[in-house]
Amino acid sequence: MLIDTHAHLFKEYDKDRAEVIQRALDNGVEKIINIGCNLQLSQTSIDLAAKYDNIYASVGIHPHDGDEDDLGKAMAEIHRLAQQPKVVAIGEIGLDYFSLEKESEKEVQKKLFREQLAIAKELDLPVILHCRDAYQDMLKILQSDKVNRGVAHCFLGNREAAKRFIEQGLHLSFTGVITFKKQDEILQVVKETPLEKIMVETDCPYLAPEPNRGKRNEPAYVRQIAEQVATIKEIGMDKIEETTTNNAINLFNLN
Numbered sequence: 001m002l003i004d005t006h007a008h009l010f011k012e013y014d015k016d017r018a019e020v021i022q023r024a025l026d027n028g029v030e031k032i033i034n035i036g037c038n039l040q041l042s043q044t045s046i047d048l049a050a051k052y053d054n055i056y057a058s059v060g061i062h063p064h065d066g067d068e069d070d071l072g073k074a075m076a077e078i079h080r081l082a083q084q085p086k087v088v089a090i091g092e093i094g095l096d097y098f099s100l101e102k103e104s105e106k107e108v109q110k111k112l113f114r115e116q117l118a119i120a121k122e123l124d125l126p127v128i129l130h131c132r133d134a135y136q137d138m139l140k141i142l143q144s145d146k147v148n149r150g151v152a153h154c155f156l157g158n159r160e161a162a163k164r165f166i167e168q169g170l171h172l173s174f175t176g177v178i179t180f181k182k183q184d185e186i187l188q189v190v191k192e193t194p195l196e197k198i199m200v201e202t203d204c205p206y207l208a209p210e211p212n213r214g215k216r217n218e219p220a221y222v223r224q225i226a227e228q229v230a231t232i233k234e235i236g237m238d239k240i241e242e243t244t245t246n247n248a249i250n251l252f253n254l255n
């Protein structure tokens with residue numbers, strides 16, 4: 001059994017969502033966490049979790065979806081959504097400096113991020129962290145806000161950043177990127193990360209693993225990612241399935 005800990009089963013699946021979910025089950029992917037990125041998609045995640053037994057939801061505002069003018073109202077809404085049935089985490093939230101237009105956007109992102117970290121803490125929920133080109137700033141915030149329950153999703157940081165996330169108590173989650181060519185550093189990170197700290201995810205519809213790179217991704221393909229973790233760590237697939245599944249069940253309280 002495997003768990004896809006990070007999927008976005010939104011409009012890209014409107015025509016065949018039930019089949020996609022059935023294919024996941026047929027491939028032993030028995031649970032899926034569907035991730036919100038803004039208020040509307042957080043509500044959609046809750047609706048999907050209500051409709052499908054094996055889907056759970058997370059709610060949160062992605063760093064690219066923030067709007068400071070409405071921060072108070074948005075946070076009240078996240079607080080409300082987070083208490084709906086089958087919501088297992090706050091996310092995805094974080095920092096993304098990849099395509100910043102102005103330096104001041106960093107402060108806007110940090111504020112949005114910390115407000116949501118506070119909600120997670122208040123409601124005793126783990127966090128799903130999105131980070132791009134911002135590992136130093138994120139680690140600083142996680143340390144000062146004492147965040148130690150969560151996962152750095154689609155981890156693509158270097159070995160030093162990986163070490164510091166793990167020291168902070170967090171998990172690392174890997175996507176299809178670890179099946180792509182010329183990813184030596186991330187393969188080294190997978191090798192060095194204790195299996196007890198690893199989870200697997202598709203981040204579908206993006207980042208389909210080989211041999212489907214470039215096509216629409218789906219939760220069933222999390223198996224290829226887990227197989228790649230098994231290859232890199234030279235550990236049997238049974239052990240990879242058991243441990244990554246337990247990691248997700250424990251972190252997100254899925255029982």
Ligand SMILES: [Zn+2]
Binds near residue numbers: 154
């Ligand atoms: Zn993300």
Ligand SMILES: [Zn+2]
Binds near residue numbers: 006008035092203
């Ligand atoms: Zn995502």
